Amino acid sequence: MPERTEMVDAVDWEFLAGGPTGVPKALHALWSGDRDGRQSAYQLLADSLARFHGCTPASIAAVPFLIDVVADPAAPDRFGACQVxxxxxxxxxxHWLVECPDPADDRARVAALSGADRDAAQGAVEAYDAVRAGVPVYLAALASDEPPVRLHAAHLLAWFPEERDTVVPALTRLIESEPAEYAEIAAVASVAAALAGGTAADTTLVRALNIRRGAASGTGVWASVTDRLFGRHKPFPPERWAASIALARVLGDPGSDVLEQVSECLTEAGDAVLNWPFLNGDMATLAALTLAAVPDGFDPLAAGLLRSDPEEDRALRFHALVKAAFPDGPLPDGTAFPDLTDRQKTAVRTLADAEAWREGWYIEAVTTGLGLPFGDDALRAWIG
Structure with missing residues (x-):
């Protein structure tokens, strides 16, 4: 246990949190031999420190203690610290996957603010930078002999593109070295390397992703939650899908075969992939966001949404579609359907034919914010 852990009680947590808090007790519990107690502690920390985008001083103060957990090979449940x-x-x-914010731009924007506006935004920037300071520790955790630690350290490293010069090579080595037994770790590292700033110039990364993309479909642990509950064992190839998603983002113009595999992920992955930490298991939505981000991905995205299951959570997938079709924002007042571009017409028809109105308030806000009608009847009447 690092010596700094003894400093937990020296922090005025109630002052930082604005009232009574269980944070110090939870931080001590992370080192406990009681597994249930550790799980409860991590849940409390997630609820109390991360709920408001890390904007409280208590969140920032807790970061060094959580980094200490990740840094100590003897600490239990280090992956939990990575998650928090x-x-x-x-x-x-x-928000980060849809809006793709630039941390450097965020710092500059906050620096230009003043008064209460700056105070409100500064906390999020400081929290991000406090966690970013631990990147060397997360890189070292990629060598852990505990698979969950490697997986969640890779997931955490995805979000620091300013550290790409060290992060991308380290994740590439993980992609290359993980055995088939732990294909899920290589899959997470693949997408993390792309999000962390991997480019076509990273030839070793591109080669590693192509090797993983050619991997055989897996079964067993790589099954959807539904399949596991009902005892089904159909082939399920998330390793290949993850590598294809990563290649599409890294290359920008990856070719039709890669886009076909990303589109396959959109229509077949469902929204609950086991051992997939991005978007809480929703690999299909990550595929949709990826298709929306690459030049030739729009048509496969629209076609995939037409084949999608309305019982899944498709809100972000439709958001990706309309964001790609309407990059300039709301339509001018009085715009009629014939006034739209071909891509915009395709998007609107897809919203109608795929019954996007089923997604409720989120898609209503997205579509009406662009000046589009909402609801099945209204949208079809507008199309004419």
């Missing part, structure tokens, strides 16, 4: 650190740094992961 990621929550503190990012808040809502989907």
């Amino acid at each position: 650190l990621r929550m503190i740094a990012l808040g809502d992961e989907s």
